Amino acid sequence: xxVQPPPTDQRTVIENVxxxxxxxxxxEYARGHVVLLGNTxxxxxxxxxxxxxxxxxxxxxxxxxxATPGLVNTHxxxxxxxxxxxxxxxxxxxxxxxxxxxxxxxxxxxxxxxxQGSAAALLKSGCTTASDHHYVFPKDGGDILGASIEAxxxxxxxxxxxxxxxxxxxxxxxxxxxxxxxELDDILAASETAVDRYHxxxxxxxxxxxxxxxxxxxxxxxxxxxxxxxxxxxxxxxxTHGSETAEEEAFCKELxxxxxxxxxxxxxxxxxxxxxxxxxxMNDSDIAKxxxxxxxxxxxxxxxxRLAAGIARVPDMLRAGVPVGLGVDGTASNESGELGTELRxxxxxxxxxxxxxxxxxxxxxxxxxxxxxxxxxxxxxxxSIEVGKLADLALWKIDGVMHSSIADPVAALTxxxxxxxxxxxxxxxxxxxxxxxxxxxxxxxxxxxxxxxRELAARPV
Ligand SMILES: [Zn+2]
Numbered sequence: 269x270x271v272q273p274p275p276t277d278q279r280t281v282i283e284n285v286x287x288x289x290x291x292x293x294x295x296e297y298a299r300g301h302v303v304l305l306g307n308t309x310x311x312x313x314x315x316x317x318x319x320x321x322x323x324x325x326x327x328x329x330x331x332x333x334x335a336t337p338g339l340v341n342t343h344x345x346x347x348x349x350x351x352x353x354x355x356x357x358x359x360x361x362x363x364x365x366x367x368x369x370x371x372x373x374x375x376x377x378x379x380x381x382x383x384q385g386s387a388a389a390l391l392k393s394g395c396t397t398a399s400d401h402h403y404v405f406p407k408d409g410g411d412i413l414g415a416s417i418e419a420x421x422x423x424x425x426x427x428x429x430x431x432x433x434x435x436x437x438x439x440x441x442x443x444x445x446x447x448x449x450x451e452l453d454d455i456l457a458a459s460e461t462a463v464d465r466y467h468x469x470x471x472x473x474x475x476x477x478x479x480x481x482x483x484x485x486x487x488x489x490x491x492x493x494x495x496x497x498x499x500x501x502x503x504x505x506x507x508t509h510g511s512e513t514a515e516e517e518a519f520c521k522e523l524x525x526x527x528x529x530x531x532x533x534x535x536x537x538x539x540x541x542x543x544x545x546x547x548x549x550m551n552d553s554d555i556a557k558x559x560x561x562x563x564x565x566x567x568x569x570x571x572x573x574r575l576a577a578g579i580a581r582v583p584d585m586l587r588a589g590v591p592v593g594l595g596v597d598g599t600a601s602n603e604s605g606e607l608g609t610e611l612r613x614x615x616x617x618x619x620x621x622x623x624x625x626x627x628x629x630x631x632x633x634x635x636x637x638x639x640x641x642x643x644x645x646x647x648x649x650x651x652s653i654e655v656g657k658l659a660d661l662a663l664w665k666i667d668g669v670m671h672s673s674i675a676d677p678v679a680a681l682t683x684x685x686x687x688x689x690x691x692x693x694x695x696x697x698x699x700x701x702x703x704x705x706x707x708x709x710x711x712x713x714x715x716x717x718x719x720x721x722r723e724l725a726a727r728p729v
Contacts, residue, residue: 270474271424271707274696276306278325281317282663285330286677289653290337290637294630296678302335304659307472307696312653332667333690334677336633337652338396338660339607340640343507343545343566343595346400346416347374349385350721352603360513360575364443367600372448373727376410381720383419384713388705389605390596391425393686396660396694397640397650398425398607401507401545401598403432403482405450405458413462417475424699424707426473426660428644430480430507431462435491441523442486452491455481456498463502471649472658474695476504483509484528485519492535499541505645506537507566510544513577517549529554538563543643545595546571547585548578555581559588564643567635569613570604571597582618582635583626593640608686611636615682629682659696662689 280303287297289312301317303310311317348371355366374382383400390398400420405412413431420427433455436442442449450458459479467477479499481487492508499506511517511528524531529550532538538557543564550558558565567580585592594614599605611632618627641651649658664687666672666680671687674680681687692700699707 270421271695271697271699273307277323278306279310279321279323280304280326280328280693280696281321281324282328282330282335283316285333285335285663287312287335287653288630288633288678290634291652291654302653302661304693304696307659309653309655309657309659311655328663328691330663332665334664334666334681334687335653336394336662336664336681337637337650338662338692338694339394339636340593340644340651341390341395341398341596341607342543342564342593342640342643343568343597344386344398344400345402345598345600346383346386347371347379347402347404348598348600349382349605350378350717350724351600354600358575359515360577361443361515363575363601368444368448369729370724371404372406372445373724373729374404374406374409374412376412376415378720378724379412380415380419381713381716383416384423384708385717386599386605387420387423387425388710388713389599390607391423391692391694391700391705392689392703393606393608394662394664394689394692395607396426396662396692397428397644397646399428399430399478399507399644401430401432401480403434403480404448405433406448417466421474422708423705424694424697426650426694428476428478429462429466430478431459432480432482433459433491433495434482434486435488436486440488444486449486452488452494455491456494459495459498460502463504467502467504469503472695476644478505478507480507483512483516484531485516489535492537496536506542508537508544510547511549511554512546513575514549527554529557533557541645543591543593545597546577546580548572548580550581555585555588555590558585558590562591564591564593566595566643567592567614568595568597568602569610569617571601573613573617574601579617579620581621582614583621586631591639591642592635593643594636606686607636611682612686629679632682633678659693661693663691664688665690
C-alpha cells in the first residue's frame with residue numbers, strides 16, 4: 269500500500285531549530301521555525317512560529333537539531349542490495365563481467381526485497397527522493413519494474429523509476445551475457461507502457477518514470493537514438509552512465525571513433541532533460557558541452573572510489589554551470605547504501621583535486637539537495653526549505669556526543685559523522701522517527717533481503 273499524504277489542513281510546527289534552507293541565497297537561521305501544512309511547507313523563518321496557527325497536530329521542539337531539505341539521490345540500482353560484498357577488488361569492467369551472470373537470474377520477488385532494502389537505507393540516511401536505474405530484465409523475471417515501484421511506495425519514498433535497458437551483449441561486442449539483454453523493439457514497447465502506466469507529472473508527484481539505456485558499452489546506437497525520441501515524445505527524462513572509466517573512453521573511441529560525450533552528442537543525448545551518472549573522465553570541451561546544454565551529472569564519489577574509476581571534476585563543473593547532484597550508485601559498488609554519508613565523501617574526495625576550497629560544506633549540502641532536485645527536473649518542488657515547496661525535510665540531531673562540540677551546524681552534518689536522524693518528512697509524513705522507519709518493520713526487510721541474497725546466490729547460472 270502506498271503511503272497517503274496527510275490531510276491538507278493539518279499542520280506540523282517545528283521550532284527552536286537551526287535551519288539550512290538551501291534557497292538561492294543559502295539563507296540560514298540559527299534558531300528558527302518551519303511550518304508544514306498538509307504535504308507542503310507553509311512557513312519558514314527566524315524565531316518562533318506565528319502564534320495564530322490552528323489545526324496543529326504536532327509540535328516538535330527542534331532544540332539541538334539542524335533542519336535541512338531532504339536529500340535527493342540521482343543514481344542508484346536498487347536490485348544490487350542483494351549482491352553486496354562481491355567482486356570486492358575489481359575495476360568496473362571486470363566487476364560487471366563477474367556480476368552480470370548473477371544479476372541475470374533476478375526476478376520480481378527478489379527485486380521487491382532488494383528495493384525495500386535500498387529504500388530503507390536511503391530514508392534512514394536522510395534521503396526523501398530517489399531514482400532507481402533498473403536495466404536487467406530477464407525474460408522469465410516477471411513484472412520487475414512494477415515490483416520495485418510497489419516496494420518503494422510501501423516505505424513512502426518519493427521515487428523516479430528508471431526503465432533501463434541493455435541490447436548489446438557479448439555476441440555484439442558488449443559485456444553482458446546474451447540472456448541478460450532484451451530486443452530493441454521489446455525495450456521501446458515496455459518503456460512506453462511504463463510511462464503510460466506510472467508516470468505522474470503533477471506537482472507533488474510521488475512517482476516519475478524516465479528512460480535509461482544502461483551505458484554506451486551495453487546498448488546499441490539505435491537504442492540510444494530511439495529512447496531519446498520516445499522520451500521526448502512522452503515528456504519524460506533520460507538517464508545513463510557516462511564517462512565512468514578510462515576503459516569506457518577507450519571502448520567508445522575504438523567502436524565509435526570518439527569519446528563518450530561526443531558520442532552522446534551525436535545521438536541526441538545532451539540536453540536539459542538528460543542526466544548522466546559519474547562523468548569522471550571529462551575534458552574541458554566535454555564539461556563545456558554539458559554546461560551549454562544543461563545536461564546534468566550524478567556524482568557518485570564512493571562508487572568511483574571503490575572501483576578506482578577516478579575523481580569527477582565537480583568543482584570545474586560547478587564553475588561552468590553544469591547541474592550536479594549526488595548519487596549512492598548501486599550497492600554492489602557502494603555497500604553502504606547511505607546518501608547522507610555521500611555529503612562528506614563528496615566534500616573530501618573533491619578536495620583531492622588539490623585545494624581545500626575545491627568544495628565547501630555548503631556546496632556539498634547543495635549538491636545533495638537542490639543540485640539533485642535540478643538534475644531530476646524537480647527544482648520547483650523539492651531541494652530547499654521554501655514556502656510552497658513539498659514538505660520533504662530532515663531533522664538531524666547535532667547535540668549528541670558526536671557533534672555537540674562542532675562550531676557550525678552545517679559542518680556538523682557535512683564534515684562530521686552522519687548525525688542521528690530524529691525525524692524525516694516525505695510529502696508531509698514522518699517516515700523516519702528516531703532513526704527507524706515508521707511505515708514498515710525493518711527487521712522484516714532485513715530478513716527478506718538476507719533470504720533473497722542467499723536464494724539468488726544459490727540459483728544455477
Ligand atoms: Zn550505476
